[in-house]
Amino acid sequence: MITFANGxxxxxxxxxxxxxxxxxxxxxxxxALWAPQLGALAVPARTICxxxxxxxxxxxxxxxxxxxxxxxxxxxxDVLGIDRVVLAGLSMGGYASFxxxxxxxxxxxxxxxxxxxxxxxxxxxxxxxxxxQAMAIERGSSAVANQMIAGMIGxxxxxxxxxxxxxxxxxxxxxxxxxVVGALNALMTRPDSTPTLATIDVPTLIVVGxxxxxxxxxxxxxxxxxISGSRLEVIAGAGHVSNLERPATFNHVLSEFLVSLTAx
Ligand code: MLT
Numbered sequence: 030m031i032t033f034a035n036g037x038x039x040x041x042x043x044x045x046x047x048x049x050x051x052x053x054x055x056x057x058x059x060x061a062l063w064a065p066q067l068g069a070l071a072v073p074a075r076t077i078c079x080x081x082x083x084x085x086x087x088x089x090x091x092x093x094x095x096x097x098x099x100x101x102x103x104x105x106x107d108v109l110g111i112d113r114v115v116l117a118g119l120s121m122g123g124y125a126s127f128x129x130x131x132x133x134x135x136x137x138x139x140x141x142x143x144x145x146x147x148x149x150x151x152x153x154x155x156x157x158x159x160x161x162q163a164m165a166i167e168r169g170s171s172a173v174a175n176q177m178i179a180g181m182i183g184x185x186x187x188x189x190x191x192x193x194x195x196x197x198x199x200x201x202x203x204x205x206x207x208x209v210v211g212a213l214n215a216l217m218t219r220p221d222s223t224p225t226l227a228t229i230d231v232p233t234l235i236v237v238g239x240x241x242x243x244x245x246x247x248x249x250x251x252x253x254x255x256i257s258g259s260r261l262e263v264i265a266g267a268g269h270v271s272n273l274e275r276p277a278t279f280n281h282v283l284s285e286f287l288v289s290l291t292a293x
């Protein structure tokens with residue numbers, strides 16, 4: 030579906046009814062990343078996923094940055110008439126979730142931080158982002174997908190389910206270059222969210238694949254230690270896109286977490 034908010038298209042899907050869960054994808058994905066979760070949780074849930082600006086069916090914004098992604102998510106919630114959500118973000122979607130928490134925390138019922146980290150880029154990673162922007166402009170998103178795909182998918186999935194790597198590669202290759210360039214700006218300018226962790230006082234689930242090499246389990250453990258009362262789940266045999274690589278385990282873990290919320 031597409032809605033127009035502040036004159037810009039936002040692509041989204043909205044499936045089921047129950048506790049609202051809004052999913053934010055990583056870089057350079059689109060909302061199809063969450064296909065295994067939509068309408069597939071073991072508890073009554075309203076599962077919503079959106080294309081971040083510049084990806085999928087969402088138009089680019091007038092400025093780049095994780096705050097823009099967060100504000101678009103808040104606007105979509107307004108359009109859908111949802112006050113508070115469980116916000117689930119993977120990797121870049123996690124960086125956007127931290128921004129959402131800083132800017133709209135009264136709308137967060139709980140957080141699910143998937144294969145992400147709190148720290149900002151360092152000088153080396155910023156330089157690599159700039160190089161990737163040039164590559165995207167010169168050679169297109171498929172060149173970005175070629176460079177990133179090995180790190181995206183865990184070793185087990187690469188060996189046992191290479192079709193999934195192909196599927197993800199296709200998704201990444203389809204990313205509009207304007208979205209890729211904008212996201213790289215957002216990634217390299219995102220603030221360090223480490224100080225934010227201590228402010229999080231809603232139930233928080235942290236999920237990471239044990240084969241994630243982009244945001245490895247040590248980053249997840251650091252967030253777990255810093256977010257009071259958080260729960261950490263390490264998914265065996267999954268890499269950076271744990272929701273896609275091990276959907277049954279991921280959905281089980283997320284469903285259990287949602288049950289724990291309704292019991293509160
Ligand atoms: C992502 O999956 O969103 C990216 O790998 C995040 C990053 O490069 O920092």
